[in-house]
Structures are given as C-alpha cells and as structure tokens.
Amino acid sequence: MNCIIIDDEAAARAIVAQLCSITPNLNAIEEFSSAIEAIKFLNQNTVDVIFLDIHMPMFTGFDFIQTLKNPPKIVLITSDKNFAIEAYEYEAIVDYLVKPITKERFEKSVLKIENAITNTPVAPTNTNEQSSINNELYINIDRRLIKLKFNEILFIEAQGDYIAVKTETKDYRVHNTLKKIKEKLPVNIFIQIHRSYIINFSKIIDIEDNSVLIKKSVIPISRSNRPELMRRLNLLK
Amino acid sequence: MQETPNINYINELAGDDEAFKAKFIAIIKKEFPQEKQEYISYYTKRNYINTAAVVHKLKHKFNVLGLQQGYRLAVTYEEELLEENTNLHASFLNVLETIEVYIKDL
Numbered sequence A: 001m002n003c004i005i006i007d008d009e010a011a012a013r014a015i016v017a018q019l020c021s022i023t024p025n026l027n028a029i030e031e032f033s034s035a036i037e038a039i040k041f042l043n044q045n046t047v048d049v050i051f052l053d054i055h056m057p058m059f060t061g062f063d064f065i066q067t068l069k070n071p072p073k074i075v076l077i078t079s080d081k082n083f084a085i086e087a088y089e090y091e092a093i094v095d096y097l098v099k100p101i102t103k104e105r106f107e108k109s110v111l112k113i114e115n116a117i118t119n120t121p122v123a124p125t126n127t128n129e130q131s132s133i134n135n136e137l138y139i140n141i142d143r144r145l146i147k148l149k150f151n152e153i154l155f156i157e158a159q160g161d162y163i164a165v166k167t168e169t170k171d172y173r174v175h176n177t178l179k180k181i182k183e184k185l186p187v188n189i190f191i192q193i194h195r196s197y198i199i200n201f202s203k204i205i206d207i208e209d210n211s212v213l214i215k216k217s218v219i220p221i222s223r224s225n226r227p228e229l230m231r232r233l234n235l236l237k
Numbered sequence B: 001m002q003e004t005p006n007i008n009y010i011n012e013l014a015g016d017d018e019a020f021k022a023k024f025i026a027i028i029k030k031e032f033p034q035e036k037q038e039y040i041s042y043y044t045k046r047n048y049i050n051t052a053a054v055v056h057k058l059k060h061k062f063n064v065l066g067l068q069q070g071y072r073l074a075v076t077y078e079e080e081l082l083e084e085n086t087n088l089h090a091s092f093l094n095v096l097e098t099i100e101v102y103i104k105d106l
Helices: A010-021 A035-042 A061-067 A103-117 A178-184 A226-232 B008-014 B018-044 B048-064 B068-082 B089-104
Strands: A002-006 A027-032 A049-053 A073-078 A093-098 A136-141 A144-149 A153-159 A162-167 A171-174 A190-194 A197-200 A204-208 A211-214 A217-220
Touching (some): A010 A027, A027 A035, A073 A103, A153 A217, A162 A178, A178 A190, A178 A197, A190 A217, A190 A226, A197 A217, B068 B089
Parallel strands (some): A002 A049, A049 A073
Antiparallel strands (some): A136 A144, A162 A171, A204 A211
16 A cells, blocks of 8 residues: 655654564655645546645644545544544545654554455444534534534634634633534534634624624624625614 | 663664664654654744643654653653643753754764
8 A cells, every 4th residue: 555644743754764664564655844736746646545634834633634535544643632523524535633643653543444445344443423413513622522512612713733613611722623623613603704713693793894792702793794794783764 | 870872772673773763763863853843833933832742742753762751751741741830941951952962972
C-alpha cells in the first residue's frame, strides 16, 4: 500500500514515516507539511492511504478531506481526542490515532486499513458515537461528551481554531470550526449572521442597526448576512 | 520533583535504526527552538488564541520526550489560555527550558 503523510510538524511526520518503514507492505511515498501541498500532489497521483494530522494552521484535516472527490482510506492523527466524534462522520476515515503513536497501535491501524480496503467492516477503536437525537448536540470537552439542547444555546462564536458555544448557563470552548457545527444545527433555529457568529434565532432580544442583542451580548450582523436575517423576521410593518 | 526528558520512545521506534534516531534528534533541535520562540512571541503580544495553538503543538513534543506531567500541564494551559488565563505560563516556560537544556546535549 502506498501512503502519504500530512502533518505541519516535521517531528510528527518523521515518527509516522518511521512507523511506515518498519511495517511490511506500507510505503510512505511523500510527506507534506500542509494540506494544500498534498492536494496538488493528489491531483496528479493516487494513493491507498493518507495519514492526516487534523490540527494544522490555515487548512485543517477536515477541510482537506472535504476537498477530496474520491478519498482513499484515511487515518487521522492528532494530539487529543476532541475530534473523535467528527472523525466517524467520514466514510473514508478508518481509524484515529492519538500521539504519541506506539508500534502496536500503528499495527492495529494498518490491519484496519487492509480490512477496509478489502471491504471488511471494522468497528472503530474509539467508541464515542454521536447522538442521532434531533434536538440536541454532543460536544467533546476534555474527553467528556457534553449534551447541549439546541434551545439552551444562545450563540456560537468562532475564535481562531476554536468555537465558543454560549449557553444560558455556561460557555464551552471546542476545538472545531463554525462551518462544521453549522452543519449540525437545525436551520429553523439557528442562523449565521456574521462570519464569526451563528445565533439561536429565538434568543434575539432586539435588533439595532448592524447588531443583535442576545442576553447581554451584542453580536454584529454582517452586510451579506443581514438580508437573510431580515427575511426571517416576522416583521410588523 | 520535576520530571526529566528522555528519548525512550524514539529509541523504541528506532530499534537499530541509528539514521532515524539522528534524523529525529536533528528535527527536534531545529523545530523546538522555533516553536518556543513562537510561543514567547504570541504570549508577549497577548495573542492567547495563537499562543494556545503553539501550546497544542508543543504538547506533542512533551509526550514524545516522556514528559507526562508536562503534557498534562500543557493540556490544561491550552484550555486556560483560551479563557485568557495565563497562570500556568511560568510552569509551562519551565518545562520548555528543561527541554531546551536537554536537547542541547543530545
């Protein structure tokens, strides 16, 4: 099996390359420090497996996966388990390795890849599963799955590589993107009003010029998102 | 008592492969000082979100160098930085300095 390694840290790439080199039938043919470089390579080459770091600047591992039309088998690699739930939403992802990777764990992963390639169903090693219940969302904080009911969420704010989920009682920071959480939220309850904010429509107290008030927070409305917000208001003219 | 770094994990991965061991040490010697500098730069500018991102990267090296307590400290510190809480800065810097001294002698 030919594979490539994508990780912004050279030390991490060297470890995975070494693990590949001591594994029979697994050849690491290229290493990339950014997902963009890997996309260019994959436009002209095919591989059987990608070992992919999730947490990379500019373009995360999940952003990368979404660019692939016919992804090969993918093994995610990261320093923490906060992405485990999202990982299993992608059919191409066959395993999830937490750094530092041991030889034994890597061997198990290779078995999973081989099984997946031969279409044998394999159960994920990490057993976290996302709830399919429709009025709630589970977020992973410090390896705990915390249930949030949609009607408890006030708004969600993008903060670099993280999102802050503000609820009636508490704030949660999650290593994720606004784009990904938006896909999990019902469109009849939530609306994006700014590139950094998604709000719970029912929590709006008032709207003034280019901002909305939710509880005690003033949230900006971008020019491009304003028409959709205004369309959804039950406005008495 | 403060834990000391080691390369047991690298030795285990390397086996008899001295070339890999040398390559990995060269990478750490190059990458670690850059990341430490990046950390100090973001921290000094009070850019705590980017500081947290560098802590996220550095915690992997803590793990690789066998610093379990340092890793746990980094996990907590990363979370706290996002709350703009920098109480663990001195302890984190202490771990960085311990590594810096260790890798100079590798």
